[in-house]
Amino acid sequence: MNHATSTPRFLDCQTASDLCPIEQLRGQAESGQLVLRFSALGSDESTALISRLSRELDEHAIFQSRFGSDSQWITILPLVSKARIQAHRQAIHQAMRAYAQTCAELIGKYEADVLSQEWTVDDHGEHCQFVHAGSGQTVEAPFERLTHTSQIDPYFFAVFVKSTAELKPVAELIAHDFHDAARILEVMAAEAAGQSIG
Numbered sequence: 001m002n003h004a005t006s007t008p009r010f011l012d013c014q015t016a017s018d019l020c021p022i023e024q025l026r027g028q029a030e031s032g033q034l035v036l037r038f039s040a041l042g043s044d045e046s047t048a049l050i051s052r053l054s055r056e057l058d059e060h061a062i063f064q065s066r067f068g069s070d071s072q073w074i075t076i077l078p079l080v081s082k083a084r085i086q087a088h089r090q091a092i093h094q095a096m097r098a099y100a101q102t103c104a105e106l107i108g109k110y111e112a113d114v115l116s117q118e119w120t121v122d123d124h125g126e127h128c129q130f131v132h133a134g135s136g137q138t139v140e141a142p143f144e145r146l147t148h149t150s151q152i153d154p155y156f157f158a159v160f161v162k163s164t165a166e167l168k169p170v171a172e173l174i175a176h177d178f179h180d181a182a183r184i185l186e187v188m189a190a191e192a193a194g195q196s197i198g
Contacts, residue, residue, distance in 0.1 A: 007032070007033075008032070008033040008034070008035050008075075009028070009031075009032065009033070009034050009035070010034075010035050010036075010037055011028070011034060011035070011036050011037065012037050012039070013036060013037065013038050013039075013041075014038065014039050014040045015038065015040050015041055015045070016038070016041060016045055016048075016049045019036070022053075022056045022057070025053075025057070025076065026057055026060075029057065029060055029076040029077075029078055030078055032078065033075060033076070033077050033078075034075070034076040034077075035065060035073050035074070035075050035076075036073065036074045036075075036076065037071055037072075037073050038071060038072045038073070038074070039071050041072045043067070043072075046064060046067075046072050046074065049074065050062050050063065050064060050074060053074070053076065057076060059078065059079055059081055059082065059183075060076050060077055060078050060079055061075075061076075061077040061079055061176070061179040061182075061183070062074065062075070062076055062077075063075055063077075077176060077179055079176070079179055079180055079183040080173045080174070080175070080180045080183055080184060082187055084173060085173065085183070085184050085187045085188070086187070086191075088169060088170060088173060089188070089191070091167075091169045091170050092170055092173075092184060092188055093188065094167075095157075095160075095161050095164075095167045095170045096149065096152065096157070096185075096188065098164070098167065099139075099146070099152065099156075099157055099160045099161075100145075100146040100147075100152070102139050102141070102160070103139060103141035103142065103145075103146055104141075104145055104146070106119070106128075106130045106139055106141050107128065107141050107143060110123075110128060110130075115130075118132055118133045118134060119131065119132055119133070120133065126142060126143060126144070127140055127141060127142050127143070127156075128140075128141050128143065129141075135163075135164075135165065136163055137160075137163045137164050138159050138160065138163040139160055140153070140155075140156035140159060140160070148189075149185055149188055149189040149192055150189055152185055154177075154178050154179075154181035154182035154184075154185055155177055155178045155181065157181045157184075157185065158174050158177035158178065158180070158181035159177065161174060161181075162174065162177075170184075
């Protein structure tokens, strides 16, 4: 299910004790982004609740989306499932390898001043963004060579995958750029157990 276009739903509570049972929360979150709005939740309570929900809803991203004196919001975001990631394991590994290789090639050509004029370049410190004029492929490349999954930035990987036509099967797994890509990379890293991308 693609949740990218779903409108967030809100559940108003006073404290954590007002929350419905976890299975009911899971059901409510399955249809898309669920935002818990608390009117009387301290920062320590918020941290503890996020930790608990992260354990109990392990196929969801749980994060604080608003903090203020009047209210605190905690977002529950459904992620791509581990089963879907595993079913596309080979395509994902190929996408990771393609991202690492494309980064290395573009950085190498840029530093050697032989990069094709089809690429626009935005050098901003530790990274350099390359955008292909024809295809629209977008590559946010770190100057440091990528060798392991843990080095790949989830958002940069999502942008690359979504702008690379031949990686459409992997792009279809990513509804929420940062969170779904982080989930994919986390599952792949756990399976790789320290193996290199290549």
